[in-house]
Amino acid sequence: MLQFQFVSDLEAQLRERFPGKAPADWQILPERTPENMPGELTVNTFRFARVFGQAPDKIAAAAAEILARHPDIETVETIKAFVNVTVRPAALFRDTVADGRKLLAAVTLPEAQRRKVLIEFSAPNTNKPQHLGHVRNNTIGMAVAGLLGRVGHEVIPINLVNDRGIHICKSMLAYLRFGNDVTPESAKVKGDHLVGSFYVKYAQALAEEIKALRAARPELAAKTDEELFLETEIGAAAQEMLRRWEAGDPEVRKLWQMMNSWVLAGFDQTYQRMGIHFAHTYYESETYLLGKDLIADGLARGVFRRRADGAVTVDLGKLGQKVVLRSDGTSVYITQDIGTTVKKYHDYHPDEQIWVVGDEQNLHFQMLFAILKQLGYAWADGLSHLSYGMVNLPSGRMKSREGTVVDADDLFDEMVALAREACQERADGETAAAELDRRAEIIGMGALKFMLLKFNAKTTILFDPSASIRFEGDTGPYVQYACARIASIERKAAERGIVLDAAAPDWSLLARSEEKLLALTLWFYPQAAQQAAERRDASGLVEYLLDLGKSFNRFYRECPILGADDPAIARVRAALAARTRDVLVDGLKTLTIGVPDAM
């Protein structure tokens, strides 16, 4: 990690003054001094006075005394146990931005802390296109994968496609009955959307049949729609299709293959547009039988118990009892997950496995992890559920069957179209249409991803399509705009024949408060990225990038670069701007958000 010289020296001298007290890994992390307080950086001795066995104000006094003599320190002021300092400009820039490569390299963790992490996200069903809920999952998944990779972990992003089951058969059955052999090509519709339309048709047909059934047989009034499913013709037919699928019926399998390939081709487009890449995709059709042998094994070892009715259960203490095998010997959801988790472990031998899955499955994962621990897998401690909240609409929850969803592809188009309008307005007449399209894609998708990542994953998001997504304020485009301004300055400099990077910049020429604040903010980048990675929470990095963008825009306003009186000041300010751009681009790229050259 990048450290200020005065902080390292302070650590050493405090250790000397109180020998044998502080542990080897103890270190001081200076904080930014609040704006209405004197100073730039604060050493908060409340945080570590205890390690020296001293009262905070004693340590603060000692620290202040040490720092007052330090050549890098301009002023020291102690308030309670806070030691506020201002740093001499030359030292401040030397320790923060002077070495840009070192700043970016400081994000990477030491080798001993790097791990192999498998992260599973997206996990779509192949009966319908993806909606905003999936987009949140995908965005969080790839951002966290990016963060973990950026700090040096070996990351294996994987997908598990749920490509079998009754919901798939529903789409298939509706296609057989109402499809007239339509294909994505003949209908000129993306494959996942085409298949999804049959899923909706099935739901409609089923609803009508249930309604008719209820009208004909009033004694069924107390039963739920779900309980009546097999009473309907179309319900029984779907169940029969599932049975034939499981039996390997060639006709059913052929239809299944065809429709799945349509959906997967559609998903590929969606993933590509989002910038998602998986190291491997598992298919539930190939893994759904896994786990049963593990249940048999656990039964033999007394981890599980067979109940009188034949079902196999496990006692999970506070979490309750859980059935892991039905009385007819077939798997339940958790049986499959036990099997695939063990498979994933054997395929990759990761130190950690992370699942990005909605919070309605919190209990499921608690149970899954508890079962794997009871089965005795030492690696079960490395399993975690990255749980995130729903995306609700003003009208309530999104429901595919009722068609009340914000479709992913439609949303992307809408975002990009809005960005395109804004680009058009700002562009000079000479900018080619293709270039505007390119910018709009980066800005529109960036705005969407940034918005989704800005929330803490746990919070339930209320998404109002009519209010749409903003491009101003705390947004992706705000950060991208700072980058575009920097790129523009560099272009202008080139046009005017000003050479900005000829010699090593003279950092001692900088001393304005906006310049110092910008450099200090840049210094925090490695910490912000590492903390976000550690917490598996991209919102921390998002907040940081907004903060950096703000620091830059203030600097931009107050400290002219090309207009600086002294060419040497222009050079060093340009270097500071370039450092800013490098960090912003690095941070956005980590979150799979791009940066346009101009906006």
Added chain:
RNA sequence: GCCCCGGUAGCUCAGAGGAUAGAGCAGCUGCCUUCUAAGCAGUUGGUCGUGGGUUCGAUUCCCGCCCGGGGUGCCA
């Protein structure tokens, strides 16, 4: 009933034991012949759901209660 998550400015959210609780949006005031105004500066707005407790110090930790969401399947 039990379990999990949330309740902070009009709205959307930060804040993971420390200073006088922050930001964006919305509202109001200014700033584009000056490196891009997707920007900047200023301003209005808060009993941090509520009642206790621990602590030198609590929005933050613990307990009770209220409100909202999710879960509590031999569904996934």
